[in-house]
Each structure stands twice: as structure tokens, then as C-alpha cells.
Amino acid sequence: MxxxxxxxxxxxxxxxxxxxxxxxxxxxxxxxxxxxxxxxxxxxxxxxxxxxxxxxxxxxxxxxxxxxxxxxxxxxxxxxxxxxxxxxxxxxxxxxxxxxxxxxxxxxxxxxxxxxxxxxxxxxxxxxxxxxxxxxxxxxxxxxxxxxxxxxxxxxxxxxxxxxxxxxxxxxxLPRRTLEQIITINPSLPQDTMKVFIQANDENRSQQLAEKLPVHLKLSSGLVLRKREPIFSDVRDKPTAAKFPKTRAAKSKILPDHLESRVEQNKMMNMIYNNYADPKHHQAKPLVIEAPTGIGKSLGYCLPFSYLASAHKPVVISTATTYLQFQLQQQTIPLLNQSLPFQVNSVILKGASHYIDLNKFRHLLFVADNSVQTAFIKAQILVWLTMTTTGDLDELHLNVEQTPFVWKIQHAGVKWLNPDSAFYDEDFLRYNLAKAQQADFIIVNHAYLLKNWQFFHDFPVKPYLLVDETQQFAETAIRSNQQRINPLAVISAVNRVRGDIQENHHGSAGCLCRQCAAKSTG
Missing domain, CATH: 3.30.420.10 (Ribonuclease H-like superfamily/Ribonuclease H)
Structure with a gap:
């Protein structure tokens, strides 16, 4: 430095x-x-x-x-x-x-x-x-x-x-506030690595008389956060001139050169579009499509639904895993936005525990903890908050089951939020749910859909529902609604209780005998 x-x-x-x-x-x-x-x-x-x-x-x-x-x-x-x-x-x-x-x-x-x-x-x-x-x-x-x-x-x-x-x-x-907070937390780093942050902060102080944040950042109740796009109540419809490309040649013109328009994929696109395009003259039917591997299934359903979807009638895409949600959001949707004559906006929704609760994190930020792991993760999160617009903890690629600190800062759900709390307006889960009200594509996983279907039922107009990886939906439904009991754990717990009872019983009996003996000798 x-x-x-x-x-x-x-x-x-x-x-x-x-x-x-x-x-x-x-x-x-x-x-x-x-x-x-x-x-x-x-x-x-x-x-x-x-x-x-x-x-x-x-x-x-x-x-x-x-x-x-x-x-x-x-x-x-x-x-x-x-x-x-x-x-x-x-x-x-x-x-x-x-x-x-x-x-x-x-x-x-x-x-x-x-x-x-x-x-x-x-x-x-x-x-x-x-x-x-x-x-x-x-x-x-x-x-x-x-x-x-x-x-x-x-x-x-x-x-x-x-x-x-x-x-x-x-x-x-990095903003000065973030650097100072990392230095205060003082994570245990190899050799003299921590001095890099100290030197960076010293340079920052010498070059600035007052703390100034870049335009994409803001300070909120002691945390530096990345600004998010505002959610507007007025929603613009797609240009009426945007017509769905029905032929392979027409599709090839709008898709990037490296993507080949496949025959089976083209049939799939047209089948989806034609089924929903004209509800006044053709009543839509539920579709079950079995697509062979390699035909470009994600693009095969996203392209026609891009022309059908709107914020007034969005598409709810349910897929098997959070990773597949990520792929759709980061790969398929950007590809469409590079190619189509209009922009498609999307949002990923996950269970509340996937999101950070800023109130909890701010409260625990400077609480002493003997764990080396905790201080290190706090430093990571401080930097991450200057980057993320979603607050999705999955972005950090942490092994949550082995990271106790993350358990303490996981969101519990919107109903547990206090409207008077410092971060109520900055809450990531609230923001994503509000964004879903204006999105063309709402990308969820099967477990989320099964648990939160009522959220979509309350939309003014019923959204389109597309269930990808359908073969895993039933298994997810069963897994989400079952309680598993380990017989060995139950037996072990029963034996512990039995041992405690016997120990207490013998202890009480021994005490009683001693009392009786004392009385008889007296």
C-alpha cells in the first residue's frame, strides 16, 4: 500500500x-x-x-x-x-x-x-x-x-x-467507515496481513478531510450499504411493436451468434407462446413438456414467457435448487436482455433465513466473541454490504451449518420486523418482496413455493406458473412436510432420562435411609 x-x-x-x-x-x-x-x-x-x-x-x-x-x-x-x-x-x-x-x-x-x-x-x-x-x-x-x-x-x-x-x-x-470497523473487529489474519487494512485507513485519512462516500453507497445507522434501484409504482408495459419471433430464422436474428436455434427448442418456444398468447380466442391449457437434455430448456421457456409476462401478470418460475435460481438470474435473464427489443426484470425469492437481518448484524458487530471464525466473517460481511443489493447470504458461499454466527443474523421473516427499527426501510427481504410485485419473472425454488404459495395467490391477477425440474417437486413436497426421527437418538435420550431418574431415586433413597438411621440412634 x-x-x-x-x-x-x-x-x-x-x-x-x-x-x-x-x-x-x-x-x-x-x-x-x-x-x-x-x-x-x-x-x-x-x-x-x-x-x-x-x-x-x-x-x-x-x-x-x-x-x-x-x-x-x-x-x-x-x-x-x-x-x-x-x-x-x-x-x-x-x-x-x-x-x-x-x-x-x-x-x-x-x-x-x-x-x-x-x-x-x-x-x-x-x-x-x-x-x-x-x-x-x-x-x-x-x-x-x-x-x-x-x-x-x-x-x-x-x-x-x-x-x-x-x-x-x-x-x-473501501469506505473509511468500513475500514475502521474491520480494524475495530480485528480479525486474526496470518502474519502481518491486518496491517494492510491499517495502512489503507491511514492513507484514507491523510487524503480526506471528511468522509465522503461514492455515489453508489450510503451510510445507514452505522453501516455502509450499497444503494438499490428504487421500486416505482407505475409500471411500463412492453412496446406493442415487440412481436414474438415464431420462426427459427426470426429467433436466430435476435439471439447471440454463439447460440444455435435448435428444432426441438423452437417447437417448445412456439408451443408455450401459442398456448397463452390469445386468451380471448384460445383458452390456455396446462402444459407438461418433457425436454431432452441439451435442447436449451431454460432459454426455451424464458424466451416465450418474456413476451407474455408483465408486472401485471408475472411468471413464477419454480426450480429445484437455489443454484438453479442463481443460473436463471445470472445467465439466462441477462442473455435475454442483451437480445430482446425490451428489458425483462426479475427477482429471486428465497426463504427468510437466506437473508441477512441488518438489525441483528449491527447489534452483534462489536460484541466480543472468542471465535476466530466470527471476527473473520464479520469483516467479510462488512465488505459484502458495500456490494450486495439482495442481502442474500448465499452470495457468501458459507457453510451455514458450520457457521454459528450466521445463525444469529439470519432473517426470521417480515412479520417479526419492528417498523420503528433503524433498518426497517433498508430491510432486504422487504425490498425483494416489494420488487416481486413489479417483476416480470419471479424465480423461486420448490420448497419456497410450497411454503409461500399464498403470497402469489394474493396477486391482483393470477401469475403464470412454470415448474422446472418437475420430477423433483413431489419429493420436495414430501420432504418439506415430514418430520424425521432418528430411532437411535430417541433410544439414547430415553436411556439418559432413565439413568437420571435412577440416579436421583437411589440418591433420595440413600438420603432417606441415613435420616432414618440418625433418628433410630438418637
């Missing part, structure tokens, strides 16, 4: 990851970053003077024959020690590279490097909380960073250096 600091972004390849065993470095690479750019690189193979396991050869492509002519670590140690001294050490999983390298320096007679070290894995997890993977290879792909040879030190170090620059830009974009 500091313009005067040189960051040494390092990656090492080794004969193994266990430092308790006498593993050695087989390749060292370093990219030096200063003043926002990569200024120099260094790479060297290193002869480990021991056998390299075949799995390491397969992983890295570094063969024993190649290492035979490479220098040993003690031959390059002076150069490496000088290269790294006075820098800030950076690695993707710094708690491996930094201690391993220091152990090697000590082995050949050098003291440990007395420098700061930061980790790009945990920085990425906090600053980019909605990503599903933080492997270097996946992060590189996400940011279009060239990373041709994963698990080779030179490619890994260069990719990590470019990632570091991305993360620095990301942290500079």
Missing part, C-alpha cells in the same frame, strides 16, 4: 509440504512490486540434494534431471536473503512459504528474515467475499490474469503479484 514499500511476492516449490520432515525447496521465484507496478522478477531452480517425489514432478513439471545442474540453496541463499531484506514478504498462503523459507535460511546459517509478511488468500477472502474459490488459478481466471503454468514458482509468483495489485485497488475503494 505504501508507495515507498517494495513488496516481494514469492512462491516456492518444494519436495513436500510437511516441515517436520526434511523437505527442501526445488524452485524459488520472486516478483518485486513497487509504486503500483511489477518492477523486477527473479526465478531459480534449486537442487534439493535429495529425491523429488514423483507426485511433485507430475505437479510442477520439474524433473530430477533438470535439478541436477541447479545451484543448491546454500549457494543462492546470500542472494535471496539480500533480495528479500527490507521488503514486505507476500505469498498466496504465506503461512507456508514464509516459515518454510526462514527454516531454510536458518539451516544454512542465516537468521530468520525480520520483515513483515502478508497473505493474499485471506486478503482475497475478505475483499472479494462473493467468490466461490480462492485458489490462485481460479482468481487468475476471474481477473483475466495470465497464469499459464500453475504450480511452477515463476508463473505463481507473477500471478500473485498481479493479484496483489488488484487487491490494493480493491481495498482503496
Amino acid at each position: 505504501n508507495s515507498k514499500t517494495t513488496y516481494a511476492v514469492v512462491d516456492i516449490e518444494t519436495t513436500g509440504t510437511d516441515m517436520a520432515v526434511d523437505n527442501r525447496i526445488i524452485q524459488f521465484s520472486c516478483a518485486l512490486v513497487s509504486q503500483g507496478r511489477i518492477v523486477d522478477t527473479y526465478v531459480s531452480d534449486i537442487n534439493p540434494q535429495r529425491e523429488v517425489p514423483e507426485r511433485i514432478v507430475q505437479l510442477t513439471g520439474i524433473t530430477p534431471q533438470r535439478l541436477e545442474t541447479a545451484p543448491t540453496f546454500d549457494q543462492v541463499s546470500a542472494k535471496l536473503y539480500k533480495l528479500l531484506s527490507g521488503t514486505v514478504f507476500v505469498a498466496h498462503n504465506v503461512n507456508f512459504d514464509f516459515p518454510f523459507l526462514n527454516r531454510e535460511f536458518q539451516r544454512v546459517g542465516y537468521p530468520e528474515l525480520d520483515i513483515e509478511a502478508i497473505d493474499t488468500v485471506t486478503l482475497s477472502q475478505i475483499l472479494l467475499p462473493t467468490l466461490s474459490s480462492y485458489r490462485l488459478q481460479d482468481l487468475s481466471a476471474y481477473f483475466n490474469i495470465v497464469h499459464d503454468h500453475p504450480h511452477t514458482a515463476d508463473s505463481d509468483a507473477l500471478a500473485t503479484a498481479k493479484l496483489l495489485l488488484v487487491l490494493f485497488r480493491q481495498i482503496r475503494s
